[in-house]
Amino acid sequence: MKRHWTTDDLIEHFTLLPAERTLLDPLRAAHTRLGFAVLLKSFQLDGRFPTTPHEVPAPVAAFLAGQIAVDPTVYLHYEWRGRASEEHRAQIRALLGVRSATVEDAASLTAWATDYLLQTHRRDLARLRLAVLEHCRTRKLEPPTAQRLDRILSSALAAYNERFYAGVGARLSEHSRTALDALLTTIAPASPDADAPDLAAARRTALQVLKSDPEPMAVETAREEVDKLRRLRALDLPADLFTTVPPHVVQSLRQRVSAEESRDLRSHPTPLRLTLLAAFAWQRQHEVTDTLVDLLIKMIQQIGVKAERRVDQQVVAALKKIANKTGLLRKLAQAAVANPDGIVREVLYPVVNEQMLKELVAELSTTDRVVERAVQMTIRRSYGHHYRRMVPPILQVLQFRSNNAIYRPLIGALELLTRYAESDETHYGPDEVVPIEGIVPSAWRAEVVEREGGVERVRRVPYEICVLQALREKLRCKEIWVVGAMRYRNPEEDLPQDFEIARASYYAGLNLPLDGAAFLATLQQQHEAALTMLHDGLVTNRSVRILPKGNGWIELTPLTAQAEPPTLPRLKRELEQRWPSTRLLDMGSG
Numbered sequence: 001m002k003r004h005w006t007t008d009d010l011i012e013h014f015t016l017l018p019a020e021r022t023l024l025d026p027l028r029a030a031h032t033r034l035g036f037a038v039l040l041k042s043f044q045l046d047g048r049f050p051t052t053p054h055e056v057p058a059p060v061a062a063f064l065a066g067q068i069a070v071d072p073t074v075y076l077h078y079e080w081r082g083r084a085s086e087e088h089r090a091q092i093r094a095l096l097g098v099r100s101a102t103v104e105d106a107a108s109l110t111a112w113a114t115d116y117l118l119q120t121h122r123r124d125l126a127r128l129r130l131a132v133l134e135h136c137r138t139r140k141l142e143p144p145t146a147q148r149l150d151r152i153l154s155s156a157l158a159a160y161n162e163r164f165y166a167g168v169g170a171r172l173s174e175h176s177r178t179a180l181d182a183l184l185t186t187i188a189p190a191s192p193d194a195d196a197p198d199l200a201a202a203r204r205t206a207l208q209v210l211k212s213d214p215e216p217m218a219v220e221t222a223r224e225e226v227d228k229l230r231r232l233r234a235l236d237l238p239a240d241l242f243t244t245v246p247p248h249v250v251q252s253l254r255q256r257v258s259a260e261e262s263r264d265l266r267s268h269p270t271p272l273r274l275t276l277l278a279a280f281a282w283q284r285q286h287e288v289t290d291t292l293v294d295l296l297i298k299m300i301q302q303i304g305v306k307a308e309r310r311v312d313q314q315v316v317a318a319l320k321k322i323a324n325k326t327g328l329l330r331k332l333a334q335a336a337v338a339n340p341d342g343i344v345r346e347v348l349y350p351v352v353n354e355q356m357l358k359e360l361v362a363e364l365s366t367t368d369r370v371v372e373r374a375v376q377m378t379i380r381r382s383y384g385h386h387y388r389r390m391v392p393p394i395l396q397v398l399q400f401r402s403n404n405a406i407y408r409p410l411i412g413a414l415e416l417l418t419r420y421a422e423s424d425e426t427h428y429g430p431d432e433v434v435p436i437e438g439i440v441p442s443a444w445r446a447e448v449v450e451r452e453g454g455v456e457r458v459r460r461v462p463y464e465i466c467v468l469q470a471l472r473e474k475l476r477c478k479e480i481w482v483v484g485a486m487r488y489r490n491p492e493e494d495l496p497q498d499f500e501i502a503r504a505s506y507y508a509g510l511n512l513p514l515d516g517a518a519f520l521a522t523l524q525q526q527h528e529a530a531l532t533m534l535h536d537g538l539v540t541n542r543s544v545r546i547l548p549k550g551n552g553w554i555e556l557t558p559l560t561a562q563a564e565p566p567t568l569p570r571l572k573r574e575l576e577q578r579w580p581s582t583r584l585l586d587m588g589s590g
């Protein structure tokens with residue numbers, strides 16, 4: 001029972017009804033009447049009797065004492081372990097239609113708690129205890145004693161573990177079982193292309209290789225992560241093996257494998273060992289998939305950033321070709337300001353001769369015109385000479401999908417890149433359908449599409465760059481998702497798996513109506529009330545003004561910064577984990 005009660009709570013939960021007062025009439029002693037009242041209302045509230053007087057807060061005893069006109073201090077004289085208290089408990093059970101728990105009930109409660117754990121996987125004993133007590137209340141059953149309930153919970157938890165591990169193992173094929181155990185013994189080479197393990201690799205199992213974090217972005221990193229993903233997929237685990245298990249449970253199993261040595265994992269019983277390894281491999285497969293997507297995104301972003309920085313440096317250097325360019329521009333500006341109505345030949349040419357002006361115009365106009373193309377050429381060289389080697393192995397193991405038909409051309413473009421991954425052709429075949437609209441920006445069109453003899457041909461390298469740039473943008477806003485990923489998964493999976501079935505309960509938890517029209521009507525009322533309050537308060541509100549410009553801009557005085565809510569950092573971390581690259585504009589446009 002909680003320790004602090006408000007007056008309203010006391011009235012709601014501890015008010016004695018007339019029928020309940022009649023049970024107190026035969027009792028003469030004040031402490032007996034108060035003790036009976038405490039037992040009755042406590043059982044009605046918690047579904048069990050308190051075992052000691054100290055379980056009941058003093059305000060509760062005082063509130064009940066006031067209703068039956070006795071001194072609250074007599075409550076401490078009530079005998080909790082005597083014949084009288086047993087009779088009182090029996091009377092209360094009879095009144096409420098409750099019976100005492102038997103040995104058969106203990107077995108039934110153990111079975112129920114085990115099934116509850118298998119359905120919810122909430123292994124926290126405090127939560128489980130509350131669930132069992134609520135189950136007893138529903139069955140009109142007095143809960144066992146605290147010690148006996150602890151034994152029931154421990155037995156249920158042990159049975160849950162046994163059945164959960166056995167259930168996972170039953171879903172694994174013989175090939176998967178053998179492959180999982182092989183992770184603990186197979187010697188992995190230092191790299192996927194190595195012929196034999198060297199001395200350093202000879203000390204590493206395949207599991208240790210899968211545990212390793214990715215190196216910084218590089219071609220070799222992409223190959224290593226692709227090899228990890230192939231190893232994990234070769235285990236042939238069911239795709240839905242842990243979909244019904246809460247993520248934190250899978251994560252705890254995965255972390256246990258990460259923390260234990262291979263020899264410790266080998267010593268576990270087979271059901272536990274297979275469950276741990278399967279949970280690790282199942283979640284690690286999602287993590288490695290996310291890593292490969294990250295590599296693609298970072299690669300195309302890094303190429304663009306480096307190209308723009310390099311071209312900027314070249315432009316700055318080019319602007320210095322004409323000596324004292326800034327001084328010349330200053331002289332021209334001074335002459336123009338001093339003679340606003342003068343003739344150019346008479347006013348400006350004496351300051352800077354005509355030939356110098358022509359050279360200056362040519363340099364500036366040429367710089368402005370070629371900057372964009374210079375960036376494109378730099379990106380193309382950087383991608384074609386180095387980073388392009390990362391793309392084929394990644395595209396061969398990733399499957400991209402979209403729930404929006406608008407982005408199907410991009411999916412088709414990715415499939416085209418995959419088909420030509422091993423080709424040495426510089427252009428796509430004349431019979432290929434190459435999606436252009438929505439993928440190749442107008443600034444890149446001339447670089448991508450080559451016209452020769454009235455025939456259009458698509459260059460592969462610049463087209464791949466455009467496809468990857470478009471992919472990066474759509475991955476960030478989840479218009480494109482990746483099969484087998486976690487952070488880049490199907491956005492429909494962000495909803496709870498039972499959302500359609502339990503929609504009403506989820507809306508109730510959010511305190512929102514199921515009817516969209518009702519929600520909009522409430523929202524409209526709130527907006528109208530807020531605008532009405534703004535309108536009525538403008539006359540006296542010194543912090544808000546309506547300006548005459550822009551059809552009535554609203555000017556607000558700066559507000560004093562408020563303290564950051566304590567839950568805001570957790571909310572930010574959760575948003576970054578679910579949508580790491582999504583911009584606020586992307587969320588607003590959805």
